[in-house]
Amino acid sequence: ARPFLEGLDLAAPVFLDLFAKGVWDATPKDSVALNLMYVQNTLQHFQFEREDSGIADTVFFDDRQTLGWVKWTRLLGPETFVKTNLSRVQDILRANATGTDPIAVDANVYNDSLRVDLSHAPETGTAWDTGLYVNRASFVLTGKVGDFRQFTPGVAIGGDPNLPLTELFPSRSFWVGAGYGQYKYTLRERLTVQPGLRISWNDATHEVNVGPRLNIALRVGERHVLKGAWGLFHQPPFNPILLDPTFGNPDLT
Numbered sequence: 001a002r003p004f005l006e007g008l009d010l011a012a013p014v015f016l017d018l019f020a021k022g023v024w025d026a027t028p029k030d031s032v033a034l035n036l037m038y039v040q041n042t043l044q045h046f047q048f049e050r051e052d053s054g055i056a057d058t059v060f061f062d063d064r065q066t067l068g069w070v071k072w073t074r075l076l077g078p079e080t081f082v083k084t085n086l087s088r089v090q091d092i093l094r095a096n097a098t099g100t101d102p103i104a105v106d107a108n109v110y111n112d113s114l115r116v117d118l119s120h121a122p123e124t125g126t127a128w129d130t131g132l133y134v135n136r137a138s139f140v141l142t143g144k145v146g147d148f149r150q151f152t153p154g155v156a157i158g159g160d161p162n163l164p165l166t167e168l169f170p171s172r173s174f175w176v177g178a179g180y181g182q183y184k185y186t187l188r189e190r191l192t193v194q195p196g197l198r199i200s201w202n203d204a205t206h207e208v209n210v211g212p213r214l215n216i217a218l219r220v221g222e223r224h225v226l227k228g229a230w231g232l233f234h235q236p237p238f239n240p241i242l243l244d245p246t247f248g249n250p251d252l253t
Contacts, residue, residue: 060094080120183196211232
């Protein structure tokens with residue numbers, strides 16, 4: 001198929017997904033699950049010529065992700081258990097282009113997470129959950145692109161190969177920690193109230209966020225339940241460009 005694709009001047013990307021999973025009952029009270037995944041997305045050296053400029057460009061892209069996580073479940077009682085999740089994600093990116101839009105990016109991203117949940121979940125009566133979460137994201141990013149902060153009359157942004165290259169991506173590490181607790185109570189088998197509270201700390205933005213939650217479920221028939229939920233949620237930015245104090249997030253004071 002390659003000569004046929006080359007004759008049509010098309011790019012032939014490569015996709016590869018591998019996955020493996022295993023579950024073991026170590027003891028009557030302990031269960032361990034292991035998951036592994038490998039993902040590859042590649043666009044090998046692809047050459048094309050721009051009609052407007054007549055200049056030949058070359059594009060290369062290779063992204064490889066490796067994921068692994070382990071979950072350990074420990075029964076503490078008939079209705080109480082603790083779950084521990086440990087995961088690691090590795091993302092290796094290599095990309096470059098030449099010609100009218102020069103760019104080169106090498107990115108090594110590592111994400112490590114640890115989560116522990118303690119739950120009491122009887123079939124009837126009062127239930128509760130509490131847990132802790134810690135995440136570390138490490139970015140080793142080296143990028144060079146056309147300095148689009150310099151404009152040339154009659155030339156598209158980033159379209160002048162003579163413009164100097166500038167490094168935009170810093171190398172940083174960020175931590176995020178959080179803890180939560182929630183309580184579930186059913187009144188007269190019709191009304192279920194579940195209040196909760198989450199407190200998180202973001203090392204990247206140096207913020208402590210408090211997020212109260214409330215879930216209510218009202219049974220209005222044998223097969224119908226009316227549910228409502230309210231809460232305050234926070235999503236910390238992990239994009240190193242947005243968090244760069246000199247480029248993406250400058251101090252305006």
